[in-house]
Amino acid sequence: MTDRRPILKRWLRRTVIVGSLGLLTSIAVAWGLATSIPNPPNIAETESCFVRWDRAWHTLEWRRTGNAHYGWVEVRAETEYWTVDRLLAHYRDRIKMSPEHWRDSPPGWGTMAQPTQPHTGTAIDSAAGWPMLCLWDQYRRVHNGDQLINLDFHGSWLISGGPSPNRGDFVALPLRPLWLGLSANAAFYGALWSLAIFGPGTIRRTIRRRRGRCLACGYNLQANLAPGCPECGWNRSTPPPGA
Numbered sequence: 126m127t128d129r130r131p132i133l134k135r136w137l138r139r140t141v142i143v144g145s146l147g148l149l150t151s152i153a154v155a156w157g158l159a160t161s162i163p164n165p166p167n168i169a170e171t172e173s174c175f176v177r178w179d180r181a182w183h184t185l186e187w188r189r190t191g192n193a194h195y196g197w198v199e200v201r202a203e204t205e206y207w208t209v210d211r212l213l214a215h216y217r218d219r220i221k222m223s224p225e226h227w228r229d230s231p232p233g234w235g236t237m238a239q240p241t242q243p244h245t246g247t248a249i250d251s252a253a254g255w256p257m258l259c260l261w262d263q264y265r266r267v268h269n270g271d272q273l274i275n276l277d278f279h280g281s282w283l284i285s286g287g288p289s290p291n292r293g294d295f296v297a298l299p300l301r302p303l304w305l306g307l308s309a310n311a312a313f314y315g316a317l318w319s320l321a322i323f324g325p326g327t328i329r330r331t332i333r334r335r336r337g338r339c340l341a342c343g344y345n346l347q348a349n350l351a352p353g354c355p356e357c358g359w360n361r362s363t364p365p366p367g368a
């Protein structure tokens with residue numbers, strides 16, 4: 126009886142609207158979190174050593190609600206005592222000591238999760254987003270005399286300030302997507318938007334249906350909804366007489 130195409134069209138339109146709003150909200154929340162990131166503490170919460178692209182890496186990770194960072198540095202055999210084999214052997218000893226702070230796999234996001242290896246040997250990756258991390262960027266730090274400065278930003282939209290070891294001296298918004306987090310956050314915020322926008326209407330229509338009233342205008346149809354509404358013309362194939 127009922128034509129399904131308008132319903133399908135309406136659902137499609139709603140999905141696009143709440144999906145877009147969900148995506149924009151995810152980005153806005155991530156950027157808000159990215160601008161309020163404190164400097165990472167000096168002591169890392171998680172460390173890992175691993176071989177990737179036939180190169181040995183050491184990472185230091187910090188995680189807070191809504192953001193995470195990890196500094197990564199290549200451990201070069203020619204400049205250090207640490208050959209890849211020695212590094213891994215050392216790491217295996219350490220993991221026995223405090224497994225909660227050590228991990229033998231690279232972080233699941235950022236530079237170490239990319240298919241191609243980085244050209245540089247060290248940088249800090251930062252990610253932001255809530256409930257999941259969804260955007261990330263990278264800044265490279267170098268020693269300038271006795272000062273540590275941020276040399277350059279990758280995947281950032283630098284709003285203000287410039288290279289500085291203090292995050293309060295610059296505002297950089299991450300632009301690189303973490304697809305799983307971005308989709309999940311967009312779905313989460315999209316669902317909230319859907320409730321806020323369409324929830325009241327759905328509740329109103331449900332109540333009207335139960336009370337046997339017109340779903341569109343609330344006119345009392347005495348529970349006989351099939352012929353449609355003589356008051357506003359809802360659910361009528363022909364316009365009401367006199368219209």
Ligand SMILES: [Zn+2]
Binds near residue numbers: 340342343344354358
């Ligand atoms: Zn009506």
